[in-house]
Amino acid sequence: MTMTTPSRRERLRAETVTEIKDAARRLLVAGGPPAVSLRAIARDVGMTAPALYRYFPGLDALVLAIVTDLFEDLRITVEDVAAEYADEEPLTRVGHMARGFRRWALDHPAEFALMFGSPVPGVTQFAEHCAPGPVNDAGARFGETFFAVLGEHFARHPFGDEPDDLPDPALRELLRPYLETFGERFPLPVVALFLAAWTRLYGLVAMEVFGHLAWAVTDVEPLFEAELARTVRQLAR
Amino acid sequence: MTMTTPSRRERLRAETVTEIKDAARRLLVAGGPPAVSLRAIARDVGMTAPALYRYFPGLDALVLAIVTDLFEDLRITVEDVAAEYADEEPLTRVGHMARGFRRWALDHPAEFALMFGSPVPGVTQFAEHCAPGPVNDAGARFGETFFAVLGEHFARHPFGDEPDDLPDPALRELLRPYLETFGERFPLPVVALFLAAWTRLYGLVAMEVFGHLAWAVTDVEPLFEAELARTVRQLAR
């Protein structure tokens, strides 16, 4: 492969890129998404702001690169959890992965907001068109870790095809974006069920991280566990 | 009540305040939360930016006032839906209210992002402490519209107290913030169930509005209907 010695210049350049991203993540953690500014990053790495344009075409692209890295981080975290419970039932493992997701989100609220919050204009531009790009690839790899374990489950317990709400062709058209990325690995109703599970997980975690449940509850964990149990049970049938 | 004639000056002042808020909402709709800036608002109403400080102590306060208004708008929308189906079963009505919520969110994505998205620093400061204030009051009134209909249901179909995951005192401590605001109207497990339903609704709608489901699905509505049916069924037992 193209593993030629990276020519001093390229090596320095790569080091600078990671230095820039590190600074940006420090700022993100310290002050949330709005604290990530070109000028602050430049100050941190000891450069002037325009110099950053040698490495990224603008702030949006830099933020996008960071989001991509974060998806990779999150994926690895969740995969580690999955590996930790490798000898459990697949669905049990999915439960632990969901807990790992929640834990990561609570430990990294600013990063979570950047990845899953209301899209900052600019990030939207890139992501909304579903254009194939590094960030979508990273997101797909993240989804893949869940699909892999789910695949184990449905290999052991084939899906008894219950009648679904939607006729198959309609469901197929509905799930077209998913099918284009992940292909035909599960019965369509299973995919729909998984999406429901994912939105439940997202809803609960996002509300907790964003503080939108503080009006109701002192601790979200029992709610989370109850909902997780219900959802895994539903996934099991 | 203090309904003395509002003294010309006060009347003009009130008009200016609504003019400012209208401009802010126009900007919000046109360009999303980041487009709401004091200077842009000032340009719109034909003033200079510092003049706005005669009406609001700063941008954050202005945004907060708008969020409060938006909660009221949303509440009225949902209540109108509830009134429209006044002769339906309460749980059927809750379903229609959920649809009304989704419809409003899709029709007002920028407003939804401001109210339910990742908290902009500043809005957080006020809201996170759960301090009693206009925005929390408006949020509580919004919740109240759901509780009212839910109350009808449980008046007709008393809750057969099934064993819950949590012992009662723990559940009571868990729900302390809720109980402090809304009091003791439902059996605690019902409240927990309602919170689960609310987070499901939020998760689905937020993901749709924020475009976080575009990778999977061309149209979220069937997913929404399926999840809504499951949730109402669960609320019914």
Place this chain on the structure above:
DNA sequence: GCAGATCAGTGAACGCCGTTTACTCTGGCA
């Protein structure tokens, strides 16, 4: 070994932004 191209980085500038300060003007009230 050296000329010329490429690249990293700077400084100044433009037009945004929120906010503060000092100031002017005007409408309402005693």
Place this chain on the structure above:
DNA sequence: TGCCAGAGTAAACGGCGTTCACTGATCTGC
């Protein structure tokens, strides 16, 4: 009529993203 609170302004500060013209250093081909 005179005064004063309140509405509004202009100028300024510091921060922001981005562009442009420019300087050195470094690598490349001869």
